[in-house]
Amino acid sequence: MVHRNKFAGTLAAVLLTLAGAASAGIPDCTLSTIPNVVASPDGSIPTTFTIVSTSGPLNGATVELRYTAVGDAAACWCATQVHPIISGVTNPSGQVTFNVRGGGCLKPATIAGGVAIRVFVNNIACKEIGQVSPDVNSTTSPPCTVSLSDAVDFTGPLSTSTYSFCFDLNSDNQVGLTDAVIFTSPAANAATCN
Numbered sequence: 001m002v003h004r005n006k007f008a009g010t011l012a013a014v015l016l017t018l019a020g021a022a023s024a025g026i027p028d029c030t031l032s033t034i035p036n037v038v039a040s041p042d043g044s045i046p047t048t049f050t051i052v053s054t055s056g057p058l059n060g061a062t063v064e065l066r067y068t069a070v071g072d073a074a075a076c077w078c079a080t081q082v083h084p085i086i087s088g089v090t091n092p093s094g095q096v097t098f099n100v101r102g103g104g105c106l107k108p109a110t111i112a113g114g115v116a117i118r119v120f121v122n123n124i125a126c127k128e129i130g131q132v133s134p135d136v137n138s139t140t141s142p143p144c145t146v147s148l149s150d151a152v153d154f155t156g157p158l159s160t161s162t163y164s165f166c167f168d169l170n171s172d173n174q175v176g177l178t179d180a181v182i183f184t185s186p187a188a189n190a191a192t193c194n
């Protein structure tokens, strides 16, 4: 009887440990913050995800942007940018930042198949997102460049605060001053692959 209780206690401890280890690496995709990724030719615009589990920020999680074949083909890629899978690891705050070097707007609704980028956390499919870029009027081959034609495209939506997927650079579902501020630097620098 004593042995059986001891065994049961040990087994319970082992199960608890296993459960803890498993849930420790599992993201809560609904609670996590995963905006559309911003690509800029000079890699100057960071996109930060915050990945959490049910017990708080997920530290050391592998986060992958997996571009679909169609999404990968529709984007402009600088030569130094690894793709179609871009990977990072979260810090103790659950944050991982990507500075994607490229261009092109990948709006899932207008992509064949309807998916541009799948975000995986520790190999778990978390969310489908799109890509936005100051190089909105892009080519599909480098050099990707932010130029006058992009400024012309941005001017209307920014000046009238008219929402459109491709011009919402900070993923707040609005197009306005904050997006203009993000656009200004690469536009003023005529950002290109470097």
Ligand SMILES: [Ca+2]
Binding pocket: 167, 168, 169, 170, 171, 172, 173, 174, 175, 176, 178, 179
């Ligand atoms: Ca916005």
